[in-house]
Every structure is written in C-alpha cells, then in structure tokens.
Amino acid sequence: MPETTAMKAKRPSTSGARPRPPSASPPDGEPLGGGPADTDPPDSSAGGSGLVRVTVNLLPAAAQALDYLCDDTGYSKTDVINRALQVYEVWQQVASRNHGTVVVMHQDGETERIRLL
Numbered sequence: 433m434p435e436t437t438a439m440k441a442k443r444p445s446t447s448g449a450r451p452r453p454p455s456a457s458p459p460d461g462e463p464l465g466g467g468p469a470d471t472d473p474p475d476s477s478a479g480g481s482g483l484v485r486v487t488v489n490l491l492p493a494a495a496q497a498l499d500y501l502c503d504d505t506g507y508s509k510t511d512v513i514n515r516a517l518q519v520y521e522v523w524q525q526v527a528s529r530n531h532g533t534v535v536v537m538h539q540d541g542e543t544e545r546i547r548l549l
Contacts, residue, residue, distance in 0.1 A: 523548070 490498065501512045527534050533547045 498509060498512060501507070501516075502509055505512065507515070523534060527548070533545050536544045536546060538544065
C-alpha cells in the first residue's frame with residue numbers, strides 16, 4: 433500500500449475557477465495555525481442556541497483553501513469550518529487506533545495509507 437503524507441482531492445473542481453490550493457505550511461519555527469486560537473465570549477445574541485464564536489488566524493494557504501472549498505462546495509465559511517472540524521475529529525479517532533495512519537480503500541480496490549503530519 434502506498435503511504436502519502438497529505439490527503440489529495442480525487443474529484444475535480446466543479447467551479448473550474450481555481451486550481452487546488454497548496455497545503456498549509458507555516459514559516460520555519462512558527463506553530464501550525466500561527467498560534468493558539470482565541471475563544472470569544474458566547475454570543476448573547478445567539479438566543480441560547482449553543483453557538484460558540486471563535487477567532488482564528490489563518491495562514492495564507494489555509495485562507496486560500498477555505499475560499500477554494502467555499503467556491504467548490506457552495507457552503508459558507510462557517511459551514512466549511514464546522515464540517516472540517518467534524519471530519520478532523522473522526523480522522524483523529526480512526527488514526528489513533530492505527531498508529532496515526534488511516535487506510536483508505538478506493539472503488540477500484542486499491543488501498544492507500546495516509547498519515548497527516
């Protein structure tokens with residue numbers, strides 16, 4: 433099984449407007465994501481809906497990826513980020529059971545080992 437270090441899109445963009453963005457990588461010595469995220473106080477205007485407002489600093493490549501995903505899927509930035517966090521949670525759960533690696537089986541039967549660094 434080939435092992436890759438990043439997930440690759442298998443589906444071409446439906447928008448056709450932009451190429452897939454490069455993966456986010458911070459400048460040398462800087463933590464991924466540019467440091468800890470700030471959590472703002474709960475939004476009192478949310479009416480008890482349980483929403484949490486957060487402020488994040490995105491690297492330029494991550495901001496480009498967010499824009500690409502919004503254009504490609506038609507989802508809002510909030511929806512893309514919510515979905516990404518949910519997918520990452522599942523990814524972490526699966527990877528933690530397999531020494532940090534997730535095995536994907538493609539429709540043609542080929543398997544691929546993927547490890548996020």
